Amino acid sequence: MRDRNLIWRDMDWITVGLYLMMVFFGWISIYSAVFNEDHSSIVDLSQRYGKQLLWIGAAIFIALLILLVDPKFFSQFAIIIYGMHLISLIMVLLLGKEVAGSKSWFEIGSFAIQPAEFMKYATALAVAFYFTNINPKVSHLRATIIAAAIIIIPAGLILLQNDTGSALVYVSFIFVLYRRGLSGNIFIIGVLFIFIAILALLLESTAQKMVLVGIIVAILAAIFYFSRRTLRNGLRLGAVLVVLTAYLFSVGFAFTKLQPHQQIRIKVLLNMEQDLQGAGYNVHQSKIAIGSGRFFGKGFLQGTQTKFDFVPEQSTDFIFCTVGEEWGFLGSSLVIVIFVIFLIRIVFIAERQRSVFAQIYGYGVASILFFHFTINIGMVMGLLPVIGIPLPFFSYGGSSLWAFTILLFILIRQDAERMKLL
Amino acid sequence: MIMHKDKYSDRKFIIYGFFIFVGFSFIIRLLYLQVLDNEYAYAADNNARRDITVYPPRGLIYDRNGELMVYNEAVFDLMVVPGQVKDIDEEMLCQLLEIDYEDYQKRFKKAKKFSSRKASIFEKQLSKTQTAYLQEKLYQFPGFYVQARTLRKYPSASAAHLLGYIAEVNDKELSSDCFYASGDYIGKSGIEKSYEKNLRGQKGIKKLLVDVYNREKGAFHEGQFDVPAVNGQKLYTGIDLEMQMYGELLMQNKIGAIVAIEPQTGEILAMISSPTYDPNKLVGRIRSANYSTLLVDTLKPLINRSLTSSYPPGSTFKLAQALIGQQEKVLNNNTIYTCNGGFHYGGLTVGCHPHNPNLNLQESIMISCNAYYCNVYRSVIENPIYRNSEAGYRKWREYITKLGFGVKYGIDLPYETTGNIPKPEYYDKYYGKGHWNSITTISLAIGQGEILATPLQLANLAALIANRGYYITPHLVAQVGDSTKRNALYTKKNQSGIDPRYFEVVINGMEDVVMKGTARSAFIDSISVCGKTGTAQNPHGENHSVFIAFAPKENPKIAIAVFIENSGYGGTWAAPIASLMIEKYLKGYINSARLPIEKRMLEGNLINYHAR
């Protein structure tokens, strides 16, 4: 009993406070986005803000439950939790309901739940479990491959549901691996590959691509010239050339295999196409909405762009538009600052853990939230392609809110325990 | 489990740095979008959306020959979205609408109170010049736009009571059906009311983009969020418009009603209530003034007397008594009752006019002998097979009800009334249980006393006799839309429980009425009309005149009831008018020999009686 009371003392109230702030601000934004004069009561369950209120209540209940569970439960049963969630992903592929081309929802009566959302915290638990219980004799490469498998399996299943956005979230685990010792070159290589991919799409003809290959050959030759001119180095650089050239051509080929709407989204982002009514429409309208907020914003419920459905999915993926329009530069910068502080706080919490499990899990939490934050806001502001993933704690939706709440509060529960592990 | 300082610990700083870098980039981007670049704010101004309700044309209404009875005419309302109104020349708008500034502010406030984002009507039914002028100048009045609606037009200017009228929804209708928005029209009477859901169709929505100059910039999202309007369904009525108009002409300067029914189908061929009004008067801007005038008119032109007013049926009721007596086996054609100036019982006398004293059933109909029917009624009520008078009366009332009296049919018009056939409980209360019998209620025998029937019920009795035993529920609309599926209520045969063979003598009697009896004025030499006159006593003045009939005798095509207030004997006015209607319907014209009768009917003015 004494332990339970200690939770309230040892819990990281700063994080909880930031969490509650974001949930509240998110709800305000949903209310404003779907505000309808005919249904202005905040508990009107026919409206999204009424439902979201219900889900916030449930989320807080879930958070309390997690705080009451023994923290060892999560570290010991991590693999079982992970396995059960994997099964739910397979089940949804077989039995789920197809919504807008993605088969990712379970429907129970009028209530729909999206298992992919809950897979994230389960994967974070599994990764943390793996690194905690790793056999030190296992080679570094092998450990990396197994860790990668833990991450890629759920991502692959989600990709099969046709939910590309949710699958991409698993890329964020690179941060966890990086913190565990994965070479930092991975980021340089990643950036290089993205850069070449963009060039590959911009240079449409084979001749142009050959020019690029020529440039690469020249650079590699220069590197060879200025480094030690050994056969071994030469072979290495030759291998790099082959890989890059093959990649360059396969990107173009892979692009044609994408679905047409995805192709257009990418082309619009690269300014290769002006499509203000089609794929570019969402982003264009969302930029107008945010831009029209100016410095101080139009004020609560005063937005004209986010109402009237100019911005599609205004209460889900594009919720940040409402913030931008109604609260202006002041309000939206504040939201970004809060998010960054929140993310830094989570890493800080992770770092102060004495248990490897809790630390790695903490990094998992930070990585997932950071990825969502970056992709979502980048998309809404037209910096990144349109990838439909929610803004944590803000976007409308029960599944995502609950999943993020579980993700966060497992960490808070572990953290509250850290004092006892002296 | 417990961790030691690991060699990658410093990497956390790179991660912190990365978070801060992303946050910083976002804030720079926000600064650019929201503060430095005006382009987006400007684009937002151009991004006003306007939702225009597309009002579907209300269903058209036709008569039985495909003649158009009601069509639509476009009118324009000036709409306002208060939230989009800025910097307009209010004075100019006031001038345009011919309103003063105070009125302008009042209207604007009202619209804003309703909603600043949703449109409300600012000025109803603009005139054509106003519409044209406003369309030109609209760019100067952002937030205002012109919206088309449809109003009703009645080319024949007739059948006002049947068609009814539409008017703006009231608050109660607004709150009970979410289909309606303030300013919408709804059927308030007639078939406009009873077929409202079929006639109104489904409203559509057209979403338009509008720029700062109040110019429409095309469809929002290429129209993919538009909802197309669905036209109201057409109504095909059984009305014969020509006969309807002719009846209205005959009934001018008279108070009363005519109901004509096609016996086999129950379709109403004509239904006239007089005085009537031109339905075009209750449309548009002139509506409210005209409505008030009609409402205070002492002759009550807004009431449909055909089914809302009830009168004592008088002698026409004797037909029902003759049928019931036969079915109850207390009467056959050879039953003879003697009349010595009336029916005498104790101190009670029901008077009768002078005639040959000994009559059989068929003759009694032609002569319309009161004494005969008092005896028939008595023999039904006091029939020894029933326990007492009350039981006999109950049986009689059961028959009468099945013959269509004292009940509502469910006609497709609002405000149908039941008339009155007293329940035994009524007499129990009046005289005390067991203290009343056929003598106490003897006036019912001849259609007087407490008994009341609507003209519709009397026309229905004629149809029932024409059908030799059943009636189809009378109705106006034969077909809704393009569906050939009929309302089951309007195809079902309502059996009277009277054996068809008992109708022959009654029908022969009715034929005699027209050939040589009380309704010789209804005689048409090429058509065998079967009828019965009636005179309903009116304690307030001249008696009401009634006539019911059907024709031809074999395979009847029309059954009719004519009721004229304060016009004396049934034979004087009601019968000739009925015969003219029949002739018009069956032949299409009036025989030249009968033109003097037509002239007399058209010129007859009976309203002064009422005023007296």
Ligand SMILES: [Zn+2]
């Ligand atoms: Zn007599």
